[in-house]
Amino acid sequence: MSEQYEVEFIERGDREATFLVRGVTPAFANGVRRAMLADVPTLSIDEVRVVENSSVMFDEQIGLRLGLVPLTTPRDEFSEGETVTLALDVEGPGTAYSGDLVSSDDLVSPAEENVPIIDLKEGQRLEIEADAVMDTGKEHAKHQGGVAVGYRHLQRIEVVGDNEAFEQDDPRIVRGVIEAEGELVPAESFGNDLTNRYEGKEVEVHDVPNAFVFDVETDGSMSVDDLVLAAVDSIGDRADELAAAVQL
């Protein structure tokens, strides 16, 4: 495998990005995807001490809901197994939101403030103290920083001839990003149907070898940049670990 990969962004946001990587094997591309899902640790509430819960939900249900709230996880600040304490105290009537969680660490806060935890009626109260622990998606899906992470081959479109006039074109659906006339074009821009872009033309679609278009989204616990870099680092760390382990 080549030492240098070429990375080109098609869309780049804080929580959502699409980028093209050239020069990687399918196995490595899948390795990066899996690392993003299972190997990048994030903070998530894992233990809840209930002081008072007079809401209509059981403690366990509240615990599950709190665990699923993404917490911002700054890169390289926490190591696996470290904990951060959060507290929540809301009295009805009203709704307890994820934003009501008070963190003991300024770096850690709920990534979404507006997630309803539980609706409280008159006289009901939820008071808890919770420990967020740094762990990986392998342990529990709530620690998974990447959401709907996937990749597909980059496809090259070549015009090979003309279609006969007035011939009924069947739709030719493509997804993701195509390479046409040397440019990268998101398939959405022509309704995912090649017959819209190449009317009356006969086209051939080929997978470009070792070029993959990644779609990455995060749950808000970290930025896409951090997630991808941490995933690639974790692969490097494991390769080093393996190299050290097989040396006798």
Next chain:
Amino acid sequence: MMVPVRCFTCGNVVGEHWEEFKARTREDDENPKAVLDELGVERACCRRMLVSHKDLVDIVAPYQ
């Protein structure tokens, strides 16, 4: 009972959109499709989480 925090299928956080979705579709009678598009809930798996949800807290609260 309460809206799920995350989408069951993909794990995207959808709970944060519930109150706005509910207010706009059930009270202001807006088109749910347009509201979901505006909220940025793209995938069908996440959209069904909001479309098919019913709050039940008010119904069970009296029997607590």
